[in-house]
Amino acid sequence: MTPIPISAARVLLIIGGGIAAYKSLELIRRLRDQGASVQVVMTASAREFITPLSASTLSGQPVRHDLFSLTDEALIGHIELSRSADLVVVAPATANLLARMTGGLADDLATTLLLATDKRVLVAPAMNVRMWLHPATQRNIDQLKADGVAFVGPDEGPMACGEYGPGRMAEPTAIVEAIEAALARPGDSQDFDGVALSGRHVIVTSGPTYEPIDPVRFIGNRSSGRQGHAIAQAAVGAGAKVTLITGPVAVPDPPGVTVVRVETAREMQAAVEAALPADAFISAAAVADWRVDRVETEKIKKGEYGAPTLHLVENPDILAGVSKKTSQRPSVVIGFAAETEQVVAHAKTKLRRKGCDLIIANSVAKGTTTFGGDSNEVLVISADGIESWPAMTKISVAERIVARLATELAKRP
Template sequence: MTATPLSSARILLVVGGGIAAYKSLELIRRLRDHGTTVRVVMTAAAKHFITPLSAATLSGEPVRDELFSLTDESLIGHIELSRAADLVVVAPATANLLARMAGGLADDLATTLLLATDKRTLVAPAMNVRMWEHAATQRNVERLKADGVLFVGPEAGPMACGEFGPGRLAEPPAIIEAIERALAAGALLDDWRPRSRGPLSGRHVIVTSGPTYEPIDPVRFLGNRSSGRQGHAIAQAALSADARVTLVSGPVSLPDPIGATVIHVETAVEMRAAVEAALPADAFIGAAAVADWRVETVAGAKIKKGDRGSPTVRLVENPDILAEICNNKASRPAVVIGFAAETEDVAANASAKLHRKGCDLIVANSVAKGTSTFGGATNQVQLIDAKGAESWPSMSKADVADRIIRRLAVELSKRQ
């Protein structure tokens, strides 16, 4: 088995009481497949949905569920549990559990160890859509994020109650990816506890992500295959480094990173306006695949087939957002990072783009046939500056994002 951040990790998994608790068993199994040590704590409500025996069998460790256990608490068990892990994961985290965490309550084993831990906590919420959208829940989420708690999900979709919307527990692979990010970020952050000590504390970072869709008529558009996964991963990594993040996103099927100010757009013109409105900023990362052209005249009705044959569409150039940001002396961020998606001569074309646009760094990658850059989970990039190119091995987009943010922190520190 290839060594990963999960291979030797110790995870303390707190299972809350909700119908999604059954997914925690799959999460335990997948973590164990990675070689991770998993210790499980269950709330009283969780035992209505899954049994301690199931969790203990899959984890290979006894399940804890009693604060006043004579055996465990004779050794101050809640302190030992809270300190012996590399990361605390709460999945599922119900609305009630989030409220108790935000209020600092310690009325059972789960909330007591969450209050006593000195390790970072990753939370995967799961609840009814109305509960998730309620102002009280959103206040609790923002309070927890300000306290340094990480979030993954929730996802949108059909629910057991018959409703549809955000509130579904993130799938186990997404939670595991978030766990890997949190573990890897330990090398970036000296101390998990106060987010105010992150390397981008007090910095405002604008990130663009996804494609742009340029309408031809009310039905059709010009677009590209960008999924937004790399841009969204960069926004999440910047949040983890304690930046204030504005994410300007084209049309994607990804959930918004909780804690970021997210502006949804469709066209390049809309994206430029959103970026300009978000300035000033300390850094700009243009990860979006902005369409180079748009249709000069958008048809007001669907273009129909007819005897006159195929329609003629005239294209005009879209605004060059990256170049405009770089050359605006009044509001240029201290560090500007662009992206170059190339099908050939990647390093040469990206280096030319760096000098032509005037940005500080270019993240170059190949989108030639057979690569997984567009839509895939991995990316292989070259980081280019005025001195040359640095080739990175193929890695997850989350890992690429972490390395970009680490480099951004270095570049900003040079300009202080």
């Protein structure tokens, strides 16, 4: 089937009941900003959380919710709604709504549309962590995936109920990216949480590099490798073959990943070259910019003349080297920029200088927890502009980066 640009897409958005319904208003706004037409259908529960007037104002179309409307159903309107859209999106998809979809129920307008549609369906689940992890919900998810329903999210994090874990609805930006990927490949039955990168080879670098000074000392940095390892795990979860090239870290190896351990920047560069070709390269490692020109074979002792003088030379630029390849360049190259000040300005300069497709930028200034912590707050810099993502766990950041990667790869031949 022919790919559909989001600017010309007709999206049927079904809003389920739940506190996450408020995010659907932002989703409507973002879709309309990109030129998509959005027809909204709300369940009875959804109308307890947000008003049809809000959704109608943002979408520019009347909100539908009544299966037995005399005017809307005079010409069997639910059949027309289900088939006129290019994509059906359910956000939020509650545990109850997923169960009704699995059972093929048609007891309101939303479930009737879902049963009657012949178009792809993308769902963004949202529920309490215990509901998400319950065996009944997981069985329903497995069945829906087998039926060809695609999933985006859920994210992991704190919830309105006070608990923490998976179950938060994906952010509107991530849902838009999943919508773009679905429209770019309308014939696929891919799951944006399971096989979006099926058949793709992704190389990820992670952690710091250690540049030896003598047998016991080195030049290094505070990178924990948590973000890079989370990206590798998310890419495997999306169906990719992943080669993870990591410096010295204390975090465990992600399951299902080919791991190559290195210490120095030059070792990492050689490992990256050996792992090519690949469809994507994600340079999440904090590679040391410099090394000493001569490594001492014995431990340097304190002497009467004070501290030794270290002569530094520049390390190879792994990201630029991959980005500027004339052959075997991955289709998508993503770099990272950890800055202490002027984050946007430095990231834009890095994007241009390195020649990569995206830069994931964040602040590592004093008071932030990016290095060594479990959370991250990033900016996505590209030739198209800047996206600001809210603070979230590194696992959630990784999942969104992988969703964005799937979108970018779908745009390329």
